[in-house]
Amino acid sequence: MAVLYTDLDNTIIYSYKHDIGPRKKQVELYQGREISFVTEKTYELLRELKNHIRIIPTSTRTVEQYGRIDLGLGTFPYALVCNGGILLCGGRRDEAWYRESLRLTADSRDTLQRALELLERDARRSFALRFIEDLFVFTKCDEPEAVADGLRQQLDLRMVDVLCNGTKLYVIPKALSKGAALRRMKEYLEDAFVVAAGDSAFDISMLREADLGFAPGGFQARYGIGFAVEEAGRDALFSDAFLERLLHILLAAGGNEP
Numbered sequence: 001m002a003v004l005y006t007d008l009d010n011t012i013i014y015s016y017k018h019d020i021g022p023r024k025k026q027v028e029l030y031q032g033r034e035i036s037f038v039t040e041k042t043y044e045l046l047r048e049l050k051n052h053i054r055i056i057p058t059s060t061r062t063v064e065q066y067g068r069i070d071l072g073l074g075t076f077p078y079a080l081v082c083n084g085g086i087l088l089c090g091g092r093r094d095e096a097w098y099r100e101s102l103r104l105t106a107d108s109r110d111t112l113q114r115a116l117e118l119l120e121r122d123a124r125r126s127f128a129l130r131f132i133e134d135l136f137v138f139t140k141c142d143e144p145e146a147v148a149d150g151l152r153q154q155l156d157l158r159m160v161d162v163l164c165n166g167t168k169l170y171v172i173p174k175a176l177s178k179g180a181a182l183r184r185m186k187e188y189l190e191d192a193f194v195v196a197a198g199d200s201a202f203d204i205s206m207l208r209e210a211d212l213g214f215a216p217g218g219f220q221a222r223y224g225i226g227f228a229v230e231e232a233g234r235d236a237l238f239s240d241a242f243l244e245r246l247l248h249i250l251l252a253a254g255g256n257e258p
Helices: 041-048 063-067 095-104 106-121 142-155 178-189 201-209 221-223 238-252
Strands: 003-007 022-029 032-039 052-057 080-082 086-089 130-132 137-138 160-165 168-173 195-198 214-216
Touching: 003 178, 032 041, 032 238, 041 238, 052 086, 063 086, 080 106, 080 137, 080 178, 086 095, 086 178, 095 130, 095 178, 106 130, 106 137, 106 142, 106 160, 142 168, 142 221, 160 195, 178 195, 178 201, 195 201, 201 214, 214 238
Parallel strands: 003 052, 003 195, 052 080, 195 214
Antiparallel strands: 022 032, 080 086, 130 137, 137 168, 160 168
């Protein structure tokens, strides 16, 4: 069966800060506030796509953060969270997968500890310092790009990637990429045809591993990637555009692999 590995934030769901128009559905509550939405079109496309392709949400969100999302489509059989470090099967953690993630990232532990020490002393840090599931480092910073550049000069970049998303800053073992998780899942599920969709630097490795990748307009130029992805139009909302395109491809294939 074909499978879609899809990022969530700004790929399927959008923050209340992002104007996606009036026809939308709330999909995430936090402390009583509606904070994330999907368009009605995205919801309908996802509901139809579930009949044609296995959908595996693939996110850097923690288990708790992922658990706040309710797309109104029931529990997905599989989800990859913590950048692929944790596999949820029917909403439950696969402990064998997690133990393997810890083993795969063991060589990065000294570099992660060094990152924790550096960030602990950095006056530009504006949020608690967290070592998520003993897998990667997360915090928020003022001047995040400057903080990230400083870390890159002091850390062993053979072991980790330093990535920013707005004010959020991550230090993630190279072995803990979405692409690595996708490769592990290929063995786990033995899927024949793999589709991936994502919008940020966190998703590049996943898109590289896929047979067919979708990204927002300008993605290849923005990140200077040297492999092909299908980009949505710059004026199109990414979730609506790529899901509609994927459904068209699947229907045109008549139930066979694209």
